[in-house]
Amino acid sequence: MKEFQRVKSHGWHRLILALALLAGGPSAAVAQTSPAARIHDHLHKAAEYLKANDASSAAREFNAVLDLDPRNTEALANLGVIAFFRHDYQEASQYLRKALAIDPSLTKTEALLGICERRLGQPSAQALLEKASALLSDENASPEAKKRFPLLPTYELALKCSNLFNLLDARGAISVTERVGVIGRIRNLAVGVAKAWAIQQEAS
Secondary structure, eight states, X not given: OHHHHHHHHHHHHHHHHHHHHHHHHHHHHHHHHSHHHHHHHHHHHHHHHHHTTOHHHHHHHHHHHHHHOTTOHHHHHHHHHHHHHTTOHHHHHHHHHHHXXXXXXXXXXXXXXXXXXXXXXXXXXXXHHHHHHHHHTOTTSOHHHHHHSOHHHHHHHHHHHHHHHHHHHHXXXXXXXXXXXXXXXXXXXXHHHHHHHHHHHHHO
16 A cells, blocks of 8 residues: 555656646747747857857857848857958958948947958058049040049048048047047048049049
């Protein structure tokens, strides 16, 4: 009789445990497999891999995040950083541009994109302005060549410099002594583009 009671008691304990697992199992599984939880898990793993200097595994985790959320700026920006340190500036630029298109306030991402563009040999506003000045002041250059020179991209790059300065200045990333010099350089770019445009209009 005591043996039966002991088995019966164990049986009830097992039944209660099974019912508890059935009651809590589905909700726990849903919580663990929800997209937000999986994204958090992948980002955590990626951070751990980066601490261990395992960039390949970290990139795999960030890509897993993008599979779940293609607009995740943290994953996009970090993949851009990983590509940058692999010296793949073209791929880095693509990831960084995607992150900035979603969140333009990512100042560090924008600064890194600028470095990528420079290393890819993409012209800066100053470089384009110098090229324009040389062409527009060349007496032997044809009016057609002067008229066709793309001053609009030069102006857009000057605006980009101004926008980046405002973002960095608002976050206190530029010192008081540097501020005056940077403002002066941006002003010179804008004035230079305006003068080049006036010369271009006269040539046409």
